[in-house]
Amino acid sequence: MEMDGANRVQTHDLRTILSGDGRDFLVRNNGDKVNVGDLEGKTVGIYFSAHWCPPCRRFTPKLAEAYAELSPRGFKVVFVSADEDEASFQEYFSQMPWLAVPFSDSATRDSLDQAFEVNGIPHLVVLDGSTGRVLTEDGVEIVREYGTEGFPFTSERVAELKEEEAAAKRNQTLYSVLASPSRDFVIKSNGDKVPIADLEGKTVCLYFSAASYPPCAEFTPLLTKAYEELKNRGEPFEVVLVSLERDEDDFKEDFKGMPWPALPVKDRIIEKLPPYFELSTLPTLVVVGPDGKTLQANAAELVEEHGAAAYPFSAERVAELEEMERARREAQTLESLLVSGELDYVIAKDGHKVPVSELVGKNILLYFSAHWCPPCRGFTPRLIQVYHEIMAKDSAFEVVFISSDHDQSSFEEYFSGMPWLALPFGDPRKKSLSSTFKIMGIPSLVAIGPSGRTATTEARDLVEEHGAKAYPFTEERVEQLGQGMERDEEDAMEDESGEDGGDADEKEAAGEGYICEGDVCRRV
Template sequence: MEWKVTLSSKELKDQEEAARINQSVTSLLVHGSRNFVVSSNGNQVPVTELEGKTVGPYFSLCVHRACVDFTPKLLEVYEKLKAREESFEIVQIPLDDDEASFNQSSGSMPWLSLPFKDKKCEKLVRYFKLSTLPTLVIIGQDGKTVHPNVAETVEEHGITAYPFTPEKFAELAEIEKKREESQTLESILVSGDLDFVIGKDGTKIPVSDLVGKTVLLYFSAHWCPPCRAFLPVLTEAYEKIKATDDAFEVIFICSDKDQTAFDDYFAPMPWLALPFGVERKNFLSHEFKVKGIPILVAIGPTGRR
């Protein structure tokens, strides 16, 4: 007869606490008789070789849009750190269901990985209470968790976020605070020769003409049903406000895929727009952490959020 022991929630919590106290790279990555991770060329690399290094377990899904977008940025940081001979390594924690997709994706990456469908992957998801993808955990040289997820920081600051310590995060926060304090409408919208937005007939409106106004940046797209549903609501509010306050403007930031879609969607809008297809759109989406649309970002008369 096989006996199955069920632990109480208190016992499970005690086990988890003990695991965190005794956490090491080995306890995190080794499972059963498997005491290695896998390199991009398929070689087995002993987990013991990672002891004493800063290690980044990277939870990803090769078909997940956010992971697809983030991985090249992480790759750039990784290669720069390797070129500097930093004691840093990434270990991918694959969450894929399709082995062929995983092999194709991991084979093109220079870092290490747990084997496909390794049971440790699921355990680490629970252990780190994974709630979003991508997630890049940082394990310090002592084997303890330094940060539960630096993916957003890597995306925003790149290699300057290394070594991902609390001291580095405090330094970055201070830099960000100073940058926000000096922010103006022109620093947000102007880029090189692009120092204007456009009106209904394609007229170029200098950004300098909007300084001192309250400006809403309207991230939207014609292909997005919630955006189309929201448009008449925003139009009504815009017209009411403009009737009594001319120091107010909306600027449409388009996420459509071609000029025709932009033209058709912008046609009934009574406000201004950033020209379609300009690089500044990507900067604005990143700057204001636009993860979904429609979204409105309010910029006050001083040029600050």
């Protein structure tokens, strides 16, 4: 390796780095040999990958698609395998249209790893075959984001594309977002085409979804309800599905139940939209206003909380909703939280119904938990201890268990060891409470004061750190604790010993839609 010029650009001699002891050729998957010298003057991608690597297997088809278009323009790829045996190499290489360093030449493969400091795969280094200059070591990211448009994968070309993106956003229209050179329509589930021109001038939500992902499956009915309400009102509104499903049959099965149109599955523009809108989660609901400009980067939470009332998703409407939410919190009572129609009770372990009215005026902890959740099972004994300590001093206190268990028997088994009350299993109030308090992980503990207003949504941390001393979980009490009330030695010993034993082995025991890590199971 040499460093070229003041900018310290890496250069390599292709013949040197790709040849081996007594070998000056590369191989094709049919066994043909190609002289390394044939790469001179080409743009050469050195592709570090392996069959055992799932991200590699996902990326290889994208690279192959780009290669098919760019190969006539002088782009060549050399596969450097990290497979563990010849059979795996041959199986993986059989799917590749490019060249490879022979698997038997492990010395060259190892030296390439070292030369380019490969710390993870897939990894794609692109070189100028004429000069040996490294054009980029971020080939994977460039191909993923820009495809063939990234060629020749130089920093200058990436800068041009970023400027084009910035200009596109400044001049964004609905047509520029949804159309492609060969398509000016979206499709209905029955196959009918809807001209994009018919959508212009409306508020359009782009629904990024994957049916196989549980949060999307949960969100779609909420969006459908809001969509139908807005359509019945005659609002100039539309939704367009941008499906990130890889399987066409899964897409069709999901799409057939949706009342809105979609981009055609596997349309090339679908790959460009997630980075364009900087997607970070699913579901995402991008709102494009009547002028074609983006109003909201993700209005999914607005729809979850407010439904059709969130329309037209403008900054002014969001401000109004925030003010309404503030007023709602000010007026919150225990009954407004726990009473819904005829559901005006919680239950004891024996099934006895306890009217919510009997809890009014007490300090209440709402305990979101589940039997399948290892961190929950670790925290529950601590909470039971604190519960008894508080009840011994103040009977105007109660805990209500809100279950995320998957079946009645798991709920009953878990609840049987608890000394407090609960919502019945499968109670619809659980969903509204989770939404109200934005419960994204369990165990979670929300403290409600005697007035019915929220004292804190972080009561779990207070219980773990201070135990019963944190009662009644108000800001004033937290301030007092912070001003010098330290934990006693017993609390410290309990905190140090923890209840995390075995959690690492139980990470896979999460409920559907959750991932358990450390001391929390979070929604995904």
